[in-house]
Amino acid sequence: MALVNEHFLKLQNSYLFADIAKQVNNFKATHPSDKIIRLGIGDVTLPLPEAVRAAMHKAVDDMGHKDTFRGYGPDQGYPFLIEAIIKNDYAARGITLEPDEVFVSDGAKCDTGNIGDILCRDNSIGVTDPVYPVYIDSNVMAGRTGIFEAGKWSDVVYIPCTAENHFVPDLPGRRVDILYLCYPNNPTGTTLKKDELKKWVNYALENDVIIMYDAAYEAYIQDPDVPHSIYEIKGAKKVAIEFRSFSKTAGFTGVRCGYSVVPKELNGFTLDGKSVSLNALWNRRFTTKFNGTGYITQRGAEAVYSPEGKQQVKALIDYYMTNAGIMREGLKKCGLDVFGGENAPYIWLKTPGGLSSWGFFERLLHEVKIVGTPGVGFGPSGEGYLRLTAFGDRAETLEALHRLNHTL
């Protein structure tokens, strides 16, 4: 008899996007001529940059000739991409990394979800709240989260990020072994300044905590005071793993490419106190369970760092960030409390008049025909907020604000 991993049975079904779809479909059925504008999606809408497409076309041709054909590549990624990553994303910011500290993957969701494989089940987990759900659910699967009661997991330390603390999380009151930080943040669109992140790195250094630092939205940072990498903070290589993605940077959500950085200075411990290199464990996991990101994809990712690629990527980010700026200003004019959207493609709104997240979602859908994402879907501290994204089409974004201005 094969026994199942019963921790999977504890997973809470995420009805968030299904419930949103249901409500939107009901509305469409009863209001067939109304044009709905979707500002809830967390997916990019602009096409892949030309430089990326050209590199991928060329890579397809490489695969068509005997002397340039590639079969299995290095599990951790091709040196051409790893070198481009180190040179552009790290060396350019004064951070030195060795090639075997970078692991190219098929995206940050997989990496942030899989990293727990190399850590003991008994570690305690801390997350900022609201949170990208993958951090929680992957730990539920591993059996680290305890029991789900009143909207929270008993063994997860939730660190609230709300307007009251300006979305700057306080150090946790309870011991955590593993801490997930995501900056720029999904869903709140807020960031940590260098000195704020330094507080966390120092806390981790003093308390033997490992920080899982998800920087999937790094490319959206505009403010020079906001760190792009946790390794800009002294000592961070001893305590942090960083996750990056080409998804939101360069339109790779459907292509799939990201990477993790696991510094060789970073150690975990065995129960009897021996220190173990997490880089070695992650490498072992990678080579056992992953056969490398496709050659064509990696050539596309490499092109992100070419001079044309950089320009084209900047144009994509500028487009979304212009949307974000338009949304921030327009929403403020409607009298709403607006957060995020300055260094991230997400806008986090306080619901007006004490409405619940779902109450405001329904009001927006029925009165303004706009779809957002109820903040409570990202965790208990998201109640009373709603997320809008700047990934929409410009004309639709403007139309949405026009409608809001006339309705709210």
Ligand code: PLP
């Ligand atoms: N991390 C965060 C915080 C995200 O919001 C997302 C996607 O929405 C991801 C990771 C997933 O990135 P990828 O497409 O590289 O798997």
